[in-house]
Amino acid sequence: MDNETTTTYRKIIHIDMDAFYASVEQRDNPELRGKPLVVGGPPEGRGGVVATASYEARKFGIRSAMPSKKALQLCPHALFVRPRFAVYKEVSQKIREIFSRYTDLIEPLSLDEAYLDVTDDKLNVGSAIEIAKQIKQAIKDELQLTASAGVSVNKFVAKIASDINKPDGLKFIGPSAIEAFMEQLPVEKFHGVGKVTADKMKKMGLHTGADLKKLTQDELTGRFGKVGKFYYQIVRGVDERAVQPHRETKSMGAEDTFAYDLTTVEEMNDELDKIAQAVYNRLLKYNLKGRTITLKIKYHDFRQITRNQSFPFPVGDLETIGNTAKQLLLASGIDDKRIRLLGISLSNFGEAAVKVKGDEVSEQLKLF
Template sequence: MHPVSTPTVRKIIHIDMDAFYASVEQRDNPDLRGKALVVGGSPEGRGGVVATASYEARKFGVRSAMSSKQAIQLCPHAIFVRPRFEVYKEVSGKIREIFRRYTDLIEPLSLDEAYLDVTEDKLNIGSALEIAQQIKQAIKDELQLTASAGVSINKFVAKIASDINKPDGLKFIGPSSIEVFMEKLPVEKFHGVGKVTAAKMKSIGLHTGADLKKLSEQELIRHFGKTGSFYYQIVRGKDERAVQPHRETKSLAAEDTFAQDLKTLDEMDAELYKIAEIVHSRLERKNLKGRTVTLKVKYSDFRQITRSQSLFSPIADQATIFSVASKLLSSAISEDEKVRLLGISISNFNEAENPRALKQQQSGQLRLFP
C-alpha cells in the first residue's frame, strides 16, 4: 500500500506597520513624539485628506481617508505634516530586506503591509510564530518602528489577526480555532466588508460570522452577488489564495458613499477632490502612474455608470486626476440628478504609449485642459 500524503498546511504571516507614515515622522522628528499628528493635506482652504494619523490623534476619532477639515474639528490641537513618500519608500525597502531574510514568498499590499508565506523558511526555523516575533524585533531594533503581525494558515485570517492587538501586536490563530474565531467575529471586522455592506448585512439580521454561516452559498450570492461565494468560504476559514510575490496591480481606486445625496455639481466636485487625493496617495504608495482615469457614479435611484478617459502620458498627481474626473463628471450629470456615490480609478499602469490616444491628442480630440 502506498502511504496517503496529507496536504501541507500553509504558514502565512501578515505584517502591518503601525501608523506607518506618522510613526516615521515621529521617529525622525523628536518634537512630534507623543503628539497628535496627522500626515496628509492641510485643513486650510479647500482642505485635504488624512493619509494616516498617530495613535495620539486616533484617540480623538481621526482616521485615514477622513477630510482634514473634519480631523481638525475632532482634534483641534493636531499637528499636520505633508507626506514624504520618498522617505516612506526607502523605509519600506528596508522592511522588505528584513522579510527576505526568512522567505522570498512576499506579497506587498502597500508600502506598510505584506503577506509572507513561511511554510518553508530560509533559516529552517519551522515556526511561523517565531519568525513573526523575530521580524517584529528586527524592525524595532533596526528601524525604530513597530509592526503588528497576524499568523495563520491562510491570508484572510492572518490579515484579520494582525489587527487584533494593534499597535505592536502579535496574534496567532491556529487551524483548530479558526471556525470558532470566525463565528464570533462581527461582520464589520471581516476584511473587505465596508460600512455600506456591513449595514446591509445587519439590516437582514447578519451581525456575526455565525449569522453568515446560517445562510447557504446561494442565499449569500442572492444578497451580495458573486462576493457571496467568498463570504461562504471565509466564514468557514477557507481561503486558498496563494501569496503572490509578483502580483501585478491592474487598477487602483477609491470611492465614497455619502450619508446624504449630493445635489449640486459644486458639492460633487468637493467630494471628488477628496477622492482624487486618496487615489493620488495610493498611487504614491505603490510608486505607480496610470494612463486611464475612470469615474464611477451611482445616482440616488441606484443607477450606476462609469466614464473613462485615456491619456497619452501616465499620471499620478492629484490635480490631473481631479481635473479629468471632474470633466467626466460634468458630462455625466444632468440638472436635478442626485448622487449617492462617487469613485475614481486609475489603470493602464505599464502600457506602451497609446498610438490612438496620441493621434486623438494631436488632432485636438482629447483636450482635457485649456
Template sequence: MVDKQHTIIRKIIHIDMDAFYASVEQRDNPEYVGKPIAVGGSPEGRGGVVATASYEARKFGVRSAMPSKEALRLCPDLIFIRPRFAAYKETSSYIREIFSRYTDLIEPLSLDEAYLDVTNDKLGIGSALEIAEQIKKAIFDELQLTASAGVSINKFIAKIASDINKPNGLTFIGPSKVETFIENLPVEKFYGVGKVTAKKMQSLGLFKGADLKKLSESDMVRHFGKSGSFYFRIVRGIDNREVQPHRETKSVGAEDTFPYDLTTPDEMYQELSKIAETVANRLEKNELKGRTLTLKVKFSDFRQITRNHSFQSLIGDQQTILETAKSLLNNVDLQDKKIRLLGITLSRFDLVMQAPQVESEQLKLFDS
C-alpha cells in the same frame, strides 16, 4: 474544526506597520515624538486629506481618509506634515530585506503591509509565530519602528489577526481556533466587506460569521453576487489563495461623488485637483507610473462617460495627471450639464523600481 478536506494549511504571516508614515516622521524628527501629527494634505484652502495619523492624534478621533479640516477641528493642536515618500520607500525596502531573511514568498500590499508564506522558511525555524516575533524585533531594533503581525493558516485570517492588537500586536490563530474565530467575527470586520455590504448583511439579520454560515452558497450568491461564493468559503475557514510575490496591478484610480452637483468649470477643476493628488499619492506610494489616463464623468441624470489619453512615456506626477484630466474634461460637452461624480484612473503600468506589485484587490493609500 476546519474542513481539512477543502482547506490547504499554510503558515501565513501578515505584517502591518503601525501608523507607518507618522511613525517614520516621529522617528526622524524627535520634536514630533509624543505629539499628535497627521501626514497628508494641509487643511488650508479647500483642504486636503489625512493619509495617516499618529496614535496621539487618534485619541482625538483623527483617522485616515478624514478631511484635514475635520481633523483639525477634532484636534486643534494637530501638526500637519507633507508626505516624504522617498523616506518611506527607503524604510520599506529595508523592511522587505528583513522579510527576505526568512522567505522569498513575500506579497507586498503597499509600502507598509505584506503577506509572508513561511510554510518552508529559509532558516528552518518551523514556527510561524517565532518568525513573526523575530521580524517584529528586527524591525524595532534596526529601524526603531513597531509592526503588528497576524499569524494563521491563510491570508484572510492572518490579515484580520494583525489588526486585533494594534499597535505592536502579535495575534496567532491556529487551525483548531479558526472556525470559532470566524463564527464570532462581526461581519463588518471581514476583510473585503465594505460598509454597504455590511449594512446589507445586517439588514438580513446577518451580524456575525455564525449567521453567514447558516446560508447556503446559492443563497450567498443570490444576496451578494460573485462575492457570495467567497464569503461561503471564508466562514468555513477556507482561503486557498497563495502568497504571490508578483501580483499584477492593472490600474490605480480615485473618484468622488459630490454632496452637490458641480455646475462651473472652477468647481470641477478644484475637485479634479484633489482627485489628482490622491491618484498621484497612490502611484508614488506603490512605485508605479502609467501610460493611459482615463477620466470618468457621471452627470446628475446618472449618465456616465469616460475619456482617455495615452502617453508615449510613463507619467505619474500630480501636475501631469491634473492637466490631462482637465484637458479631457474640456473636450466634454458640458452645456447645461451638472456633474455628480468625477474620477481619474491611470493604467498600463511599468514598475518604477523592481519591487513586487501590490495586491490588486485593494490598493491602499491610507495606512493603519
C-alpha cells in the same frame, strides 16, 4: 495498519506597520513624539484629508480619510504635517529587505503591509510565530518602528489577526481555533465587508460569522452575488488564495487634490503637466506603456467624471500623456466649472506590461 491522512497547512504571516506615516514622522522628529499627530493636508483653506494619524490622535476619534478640518475640531491641539512619500517608500523598501531574509514569497498590499508565506523559510526557523517575532524585532532594532503581525494558515485569517493586538501586537490563530474565531467575529470585521454591506447584513439579521454560517452557499450568493461564495468559505476558515509575489500591473496613475478650486484652463493645464510628469516617471521606472489614457476630474461639489482615449499601440512618452489629458479636459466641457481634483492614469498594458515585484505601483500623489 491504520490509514491516517496528515493535513499540511501553509504558514502565512500578515505584517502591518503601526500608524506607519505618523510613526516615521515621530521617529524623525523627536518633538512630535507622544503628541497627537496628523499626517495629511493642512486644515487651512478648503482643507486637506487625513492620510494617517498617530495613536495619540486616534484617541480623539481621528481616522484616515477624514477631512483635516474635522480632525482639528476633534483635537484642536493636533499637529499637522504634510506626507513625505519618498521617505515612506524608502523605509518600506528596508522593511521588505527584512522580509526577504526569511522568504521570497512576499505579497505587498501597500507601503505598510504585506503577506508572507513562510511554509518553507530560508533560514529553516520552522515556526511562523518565531519568524514573526524576529521580523518585528528587526524592524524595531533597525528602523525604530513597530509592526503588528497576524499568523495563521491562510491570508484572510492572518490579516484579521494582525489587527487584534495593535500596536506592536502578535496574534496566532491556529487551524483548530479558526472556525470558532470566525463564528464570533462581527460581520463588519470581515476583511472586504464595507459599511454598506455590513449594514445590509445587519438588516437581514446577520450580525456575526455564526449568523452567516447558518445560510447555504446558494442563499449567500442569492443575497450578495458572487462574493457570497467567498463568505460561505471564509466563515468556515477556507481561503485557498496563495501569496502572490508577482502582481500584474493593471493601471498606473497619479492624482492631486488642490488646496483651492481651479477655475481657469491655464491653472488646470499647469497641474496636468505636473501630474503627467509623475505618471511618466513611474512608467519609466517599470518600463511600462499603455494603450489607454484616462483623465479623472472631481468638481467642487464632489461630482466626479472620467474620460479616456485609447490608442492602437502602446504609448508612454510625456508629451502624449500630457497633451491627451489636456484634450480630454477640454472635451469634457469645463466652462465655468470649478475643479478640486485632477488625475491621469494609463491602463490596457497588454503585452507591454511587466510584472512588478514588491512595490505599490498605483501609489498616487494622494489627497494633498
